[in-house]
Amino acid sequence: MSATVLHYKSNLRDVYFNLFEVLDIERTTLGRAPFVSMDGSTARDALKQLATLAETEIAPSFADTDRTPLTLDADGNVHLPESLKKSMKAWWDGSWHLFEVPEHIGGFGAPPTIWWSAFEMIAGAHASFAFYTFGSFVARVIDHLGTDAQKRRFVQPMLDGRWGGTMVLTEPDAGSDVGAARAKARPMGDGLWEIEGTKRFITNGDFDSVDNIVHLVLARPEGAGPGTKGLSMFIVPKWWVAEDGTMTTERNGVYCTNIEKKMGIKGSSTCELTFGEKQPARGFLVGEAHDGIRQMFRVIEQARMAVGVKSMATLSTAYLNALAYTKERVQGGDLLRVNEKASPRVRIIDHPDVRRMLMSQKAFAEGLRALALYAASIQDQVEILGGHGAKEAEPLERLNDLLLPLVKGYGSEKVYELLSVSLQCFGGSGYCQDYPIEQYIRDQKIDSLYEGTTHIQAQDLFFRKVARDGGATLRGLLGEVQRTISTDLAGDALAVERQALERASADLQGIYGAMLPKMQASLYHVGFQANRVLSATGELVIGWRLCVQAAIAQRKLATATGKDVDFYTGKLAAVRWYCQNVLPGLTLTRKLVEAGTLELMDVPEAAF
Ligand SMILES: Cc1cc2nc3c(=O)[nH]c(=O)nc-3n(C[C@H](O)[C@H](O)[C@H](O)COP(=O)(O)OP(=O)(O)OC[C@H]3O[C@@H](n4cnc5c(N)ncnc54)[C@H](O)[C@@H]3O)c2cc1C
Numbered sequence: 001m002s003a004t005v006l007h008y009k010s011n012l013r014d015v016y017f018n019l020f021e022v023l024d025i026e027r028t029t030l031g032r033a034p035f036v037s038m039d040g041s042t043a044r045d046a047l048k049q050l051a052t053l054a055e056t057e058i059a060p061s062f063a064d065t066d067r068t069p070l071t072l073d074a075d076g077n078v079h080l081p082e083s084l085k086k087s088m089k090a091w092w093d094g095s096w097h098l099f100e101v102p103e104h105i106g107g108f109g110a111p112p113t114i115w116w117s118a119f120e121m122i123a124g125a126h127a128s129f130a131f132y133t134f135g136s137f138v139a140r141v142i143d144h145l146g147t148d149a150q151k152r153r154f155v156q157p158m159l160d161g162r163w164g165g166t167m168v169l170t171e172p173d174a175g176s177d178v179g180a181a182r183a184k185a186r187p188m189g190d191g192l193w194e195i196e197g198t199k200r201f202i203t204n205g206d207f208d209s210v211d212n213i214v215h216l217v218l219a220r221p222e223g224a225g226p227g228t229k230g231l232s233m234f235i236v237p238k239w240w241v242a243e244d245g246t247m248t249t250e251r252n253g254v255y256c257t258n259i260e261k262k263m264g265i266k267g268s269s270t271c272e273l274t275f276g277e278k279q280p281a282r283g284f285l286v287g288e289a290h291d292g293i294r295q296m297f298r299v300i301e302q303a304r305m306a307v308g309v310k311s312m313a314t315l316s317t318a319y320l321n322a323l324a325y326t327k328e329r330v331q332g333g334d335l336l337r338v339n340e341k342a343s344p345r346v347r348i349i350d351h352p353d354v355r356r357m358l359m360s361q362k363a364f365a366e367g368l369r370a371l372a373l374y375a376a377s378i379q380d381q382v383e384i385l386g387g388h389g390a391k392e393a394e395p396l397e398r399l400n401d402l403l404l405p406l407v408k409g410y411g412s413e414k415v416y417e418l419l420s421v422s423l424q425c426f427g428g429s430g431y432c433q434d435y436p437i438e439q440y441i442r443d444q445k446i447d448s449l450y451e452g453t454t455h456i457q458a459q460d461l462f463f464r465k466v467a468r469d470g471g472a473t474l475r476g477l478l479g480e481v482q483r484t485i486s487t488d489l490a491g492d493a494l495a496v497e498r499q500a501l502e503r504a505s506a507d508l509q510g511i512y513g514a515m516l517p518k519m520q521a522s523l524y525h526v527g528f529q530a531n532r533v534l535s536a537t538g539e540l541v542i543g544w545r546l547c548v549q550a551a552i553a554q555r556k557l558a559t560a561t562g563k564d565v566d567f568y569t570g571k572l573a574a575v576r577w578y579c580q581n582v583l584p585g586l587t588l589t590r591k592l593v594e595a596g597t598l599e600l601m602d603v604p605e606a607a608f
Contacts, residue, residue: 007436008059008125009320010051013567014366015117016044018373021556022549025113029380034102035111043114046099050118054125057090062126065267066439070207076255078206078269085209087129091122092162097136105143105155107136112379116309116372123306124313127443128267130306131203137302138165138214142235144388145287145295149191149243150235153284154214157245164213166204167299168236168273171197176456178293179228183219183275185283193283195219195236195254196276201450205271206238206256212247213238215254215273216299217283218292231292236275236283253281264442298388301404304451305375308407311415311447312368318422318440319361325435326354326425348425357421363546363574363582364418368411370545371538375403398473402465403541409457410538412447419444458530461537462515471512474537481505481544488551500579501547507586508540514594524601529593536589543583550575 019025026040061083068081091097100115101107110118123130139158143151157163174180183197195217199205206213215236224230240250258272275281286295326349334350337343348354378400385393423430423437430437448454466474481501489498511533518525553571560568 003321003434004063004436004439005060006055007062007317007321008055008121009317009324010054010121010124011316011320011365011369012047012051013563014369015047015120015373017549017567017571018370019043019113019117021552022370023113023373023377025111025377025380028377029111029113029384032384034104034383035109035380037103038109038111038114043110046108046110047114047117047121049094050096050121053090053094053096054121058087058122058125058129061087061129061267062436063433063439065126065128066264066443069266070259070269072206072256072259076206076257077208078256078259078271079208080269081267084129084267087126088132088209091129091133097133097162098159101136101140101159102143105139106159111383112376113373116305116376119306119309120313120316120369120372123310124317126267127310127314128265130310131265131268132164132207134167134204135163135165135210135214137299138167138216139163141216141295141299142214142286144298145233146235147288150284150286153241153243153245154235154237157241157247158212158214161211161247164204164207164210166202166213166215167296167303168199168202168205168215168217169296170199170201172200176453178218179226179231181218181220181231183217185219185221185232185234185285187221188282191284193219193221193234193285194276195234195281195283197274198257199273199275201260202271202273203268203450205269205273207269211239212241215283216286216296217275218296219275221285221290224290228293231296232290233286233292233295234283235286236281240282251279253277253279263445264439265446300451301401304404304408304457305372305379307447307451308368308404308411309372311408311412311444312365312372314440314444315361315368315415315418315422316365318419318437319358319365321436322361322422322425323349323358325429326358329427331427354425357425359574359577360581361418361422362570363578364414364542366549366571366574367542367546367578368407368415370549371403371411371542372407374541374545375400375407378403395473395476398465398469399477402461402473402477405457405461405465405534406538406541408451409448409454409461409534412444413454413535414538416441416445416448454534455531458534459526461534462526462530466512467519474512477541478505478509481540484544484548484551489547493554494547494550497547497550497575497579500583501543504540504543504583504586507590508536510590511536511586511593514590518593518596522598524598525596528598528600529596532589532593536586539582539586543578546575546578 064083065081071079098107099110103109139155143155171181185193217234217236218231220230240248240252254275256271257274260270329348330345331348333343378396382393382396419441485502553568557568
């Protein structure tokens with residue numbers, strides 16, 4: 001069987017380490033409202049079952065979906081390859097679409113830490129497949145923001161009927177600049193609106209294997225002002241839904257008019273959607289307020305987290321595939337015996353450069369998982385403190401907001417860079433479709449583009465997450481880093497790591513300090529430096545989480561037996577590598593930021 005069919009390798013041991021040994025969710029999350037009915041052993045079992053499902057039912061459609069194009073029929077219906085539908089059936093047959101759904105609407109109520117661990121496995125096994133699980137989240141959004149009538153009409157039917165869901169923002173002339181959207185909404189009375197316009201690049205825009213699709217659409221009510229503030233969010237179903245939630249045979253006027261032909265995630269249906277051309281596209285204003293962009297941000301934040309987790313998941317399985325290959329492939333002799341023609345040939349994992357490549361993937365795959373699950377643990381606490389918007393949860397919501405551009409923006413860029421290192425481990429074989437890496441690269445590249453390009457993430461971090469609250473949330477986070485330095489890393493065992501983290505933390509503060517006067521001199525400085533600031537912040541926070549893990553691994557190693565000895569030894573090796581090879585880079589970043597000029601803006605366009 002080709003290596004691409006059962007390509008997916010999960011890392012349940014590291015997921016459990018994060019959840020139960022580092023974040024200690026049995027004490028901090030599970031059993032506490034609203035997560036009362038999930039305990040540690042249920043969570044472990046569920047994740048174990050999901051790992052098996054991902055490896056044996058979801059992964060097999062990964063390559064086939066890449067090679068079998070989706071088709072669009074004359075009625076605007078998109079047809080998926082049979083292999084993908086088979087994977088989706090396995091997902092639904094196990095009722096996994098209810099896993100993340102809160103108990104009050106009939107779900108299993110998995111907290112964010114558990115859900116994102118689950119999502120890692122399905123996105124790592126088959127990224128295109130993972131998008132089709134979005135319907136459950138759209139049902140949750142309507143449950144959170146909709147009126148009672150909207151909830152009756154959509155929430156339970158979507159969950160019971162396993163309908164699809166989308167988020168519809170982008171237009172041909174409104175990409176990063178969402179506020180340039182032109183799609184219009186006209187009130188028709190009785191709470192109904194008609195939407196007109198063309199949207200582009202819409203994931204899940206249309207696909208068969210579900211009975212209905214519910215679109216969350218940003219459009220501008222007639223007479224509303226320009227920019228994002230004039231946008232409202234509407235619920236627009238593909239097939240009309242009666243007041244009591246029954247799906248009718250009346251086709252609503254939203255049609256897929258083109259499927260994009262893409263570099264990767266070819267199994268994901270990316271559609272041009274046309275509203276109100278053939279017949280009226282009717283919909284409901286979400287809630288009662290014209291508050292579209294703020295409402296859509298709930299969806300965008302979830303999607304950003306999903307994209308960051310998808311990237312991390314891809315690096316993790318790429319690393320584990322590369323590791324397996326380098327343990328088998330024999331090539332060349334030991335470097336120390338380079339002059340002996342007859343020296344035994346060795347497996348390539350014995351070459352120092354291959355070890356360097358493996359460790360860079362391992363440290364970042366585990367570091368990015370540590371970062372994502374740390375953010376997820378903050379999301380758990382937000383829910384426990386009353387959820388989005390609750391007064392008590394505000395500081396933690398701000399911390400989660402600050403972490404999201406790191407998870408998504410930094411994570412997706414770093415993973416793209418490292419997937420080429422994964423491929424390098426395979427030599428020429430990695431370039432061929434016999435192994436999954438070339439598809440991993442094509443499927444992952446999108447992560448630095450959608451849900452806000454990397455620079456949009458970098459600006460978001462700098463302006464909205466740091467500058468807007470005068471740096472208070474960032475200072476709080478750096479205070480936590482300092483606590484780790486002075487308590488967890490105390491003593492001799494992790495002295496080198498303590499020093500590296502302390503230095504990097506000081507450099508990051510220096511970077512933000514240098515940006516203040518620059519920002520006052522010209523916002524172009526932010527344009528030039530924001531991606532660097534994003535990277536430096538991401539690298540420091542990952543370094544911190546790895547150091548927290550190292551302190552635990554160090555303690556546990558003393559009494560560990562069997563495979564745990566290897567696991568904790570690997571943890572310590574990864575943090576050592578990271579502290580020696582990544583954190584010192586912040587010193588250079590600081591120098592580059594301090595020395596940054598604006599002269600590039602003066603270079604005449606013709607000189608480019
Ligand atoms: C496969 C796929 C799936 C998608 N799914 C969805 C979906 O489900 N729903 C949806 O609504 N959209 C979706 N999108 C759209 C996606 O979110 C946009 O492509 C993305 O936001 C970037 O917009 P753009 O493509 O117009 O690029 P542009 O905005 O034109 O950006 C081009 C370049 O210019 C830079 N740039 C743009 N503006 C600025 C600025 N102000 N300052 C500095 N640099 C700037 C960008 O960083 C980027 O490097 C999807 C796209 C793809 C390809």
